[in-house]
Amino acid sequence: MGCVVYSTRMSDFGDYLRKVREQRRAGDAKFSVRQLAARVGVEPSYLSKVERGQQAPPSEKTIAALASELGEDPDVLLALAGKVSGDLQAIIRRRPKLFADLIRQFKDLPDHAVLRLVREVRDGDW
Amino acid sequence: MIELERDALTFSFPEVHPQATLRIEFQRTLRIPDDDRTYPLPPGLGAFPMRHVDDHAANVPSKWLQRGGVMLPMYQSEAMWLNFSASTIQDRGESYPFAIKVATGKQCAVSGEAWRDDLRRKPQNYMIAPQQPWLDGYVVEKGLIRQFVAMPLGAGYSAEEQITGKAEHGGLQLAVYPMKRDIFERRFPKVSEVKRSRGSAFLEGDDAGIHCCLSAEFDMALAPGGRMRQEIFDDPFELDDWNLDAGGRCFVHLCNSMVWQSITGTVPPHPAPTAKSYTAAGLPWFDYYDDSGTAVEGTSVLGNLKSITQMSSEKGDVALPENETVTPGNLVVYRKGLKQGQVRESVF
Structure with a gap:
């Protein structure tokens, strides 16, 4: 398995999102900006701006919905957005020293x- | 290697093939009526939450720790089905084949025989993935199963208690064996080498006292519920094609939902809707056809099991509330060729 390191520039999330969505759209029209936005509960113009890096990435809930719709790993999308999922934060907060040491x-x-x-x-x- | 990932068990066999992975998910579903009718497949309502028993060592019966494995919560008279999803091998365009054994209370759900750590052909005591996409219950005859329905271990309804006369194990037991790699590569050549159509490839090819009491309150067992159309496919390969040295097995403890929160600190899912309310809402039921395989016959051991309703009427009891007959109207038909990981699901 190759080592994949994810960077977190604001436009990385948008670039990746657009690339994956366009790939899906090539085979299925339901992955247009308009239809995908409707399914995850945001405005098409907002999703378009996120893809172009003109808006900060959306909330964890919306990112999880996007991951589910696009068949992507939610943790990977969150990492690209510079976020860590709430459940991972809770795990670290419960035993902060142990997990901080472990990760370092x-x-x-x-x-x-x-x-x-x-x-x-x-x-x-x- | 067996991992618990996002409320599913992942069996992987990197020593056999780096991409040989089978995911087994336990789906919540509605209980079909246990009457004299035969029903189509009910929907998936999401996966049951699952935990390692070791993570709750202080709160679970010592017997559970001795067996190891994982646990999930079930309400009395709640139903479940198992979803099998085999990984696709990139250069072959085919899913890696696996033999899967499923038992409840250590009695095989396909053949009815007592648990054994191997595969047997006559009667066949396993299923094969990817051809078998799911299992909803006990194989009572060819093309017919009785739905898996949870009842308290010790109440007398479970398949284990009906077959053995004892309430000893409960839960659900799994074993998975991958196909031998050389056999797989011979039967499924690389895509560029394939001359025939892809569709035909598959065919060719104790602290006794207190813990006993505790365990009785904690343990659910699976019992036969209503009748459902579902074929369990005959193995089209040779018994020797399976790598029995590389198998992995797991005990899945079924924890009474009423004590799940006190063990884990988390709330179990809401009970599933009734078949009546689900059907009245016009939501879909499912049928699945795969004409390329033949179905196993089913054995008399499982064919002779009494359903929960049959047993409870003999006892003068009502074990299954809201058991009214329904007529599914909205039927979605799947033919062979499910997408990887596809689950029959509905929004409720």
Whole structure:
């Protein structure tokens, strides 16, 4: 698996959003700005400005709705928007020192090493 | 390797193939009436929340910790179905094949036999993905299942209690085996090498005292509910095609929704709507056809199970409230060829 590092310039979110939406639109007209905006509950003009980097990225709720509509990972879209999801913030706030240390220690660890730390479901005796 | 990701179990086998991944999601749904009719497929109403049992070690019965695995909340008489989604292998344009075993109370939901850590052909005790997109209940005869419905373990209704006479395990057990890689690559050549049409590829190819009491309050078991049209497909491959050395298994504890919040601190989902109110709202039911496979016959062990309503009338009890017959009007038909991860879903 390749290492993907996401930067957080304001226009990155818009550029990425437009690229993905246009790809989807090539195969399905329901991914026009107008129709997508209606489905996620924002004005088409607002979504258009976000795509062009003229507006800051929308709220976490709207980004999650966009991710769901476009089949994208919500955490990746949030990262591009310079945000961290509310549930991750809550996890860190509950044990701030532990998770801050953990993230700092692992910040340069290669992907394959991080994947080794993935938590597996434990099987027992049954 | 089994992970819990976004309320679904992901079985991956990087030692067999880097992209061999099967996702199993547990869908909330409405309970179909348990009467003398046969119903189409009910909708998916979203995934049940799931947790590692280890994360709530202080609050769950010691038996659950001994078994490991995960847990999800179910109300009494609530129904569920399992959604299977196999990953697509990029250079083949095909999903990686998996053999999937599903048991409730350690009794196989396809064959009715007691749990065993292997695959068996006669009677077939497993399903195959991607051909089998979902499982809604016990295979009681060819093309017919009885819906999975939660009842308290120990109340006598569960398939486990009807078959074994004991209320010992409850819950739901899964095992997944990938196809051997060399077999997969031989049966499914790279897209550029394929001369035939893609559509035909598949065919060719204890602290006893207190914890016992606690466990009885916590544990739900699955019992046979109403009848539904659903085919469980025969395995078109050879038994030796499956890699039994690479399998992964998981115990899914079914936690009574009434105690879920005291264990996890989170509220369980609202109960599903009744079949009557769902149908009256004009919302869709589903049918699925795949003419390329043949269905397994079903065994007498499961065919002889009594449904919850049949058992409760014998007891002079009413175990399933709001069990009125309905006539589904809005029927959506799927043919073979679901998109990856597609769930039959409806907004309610």
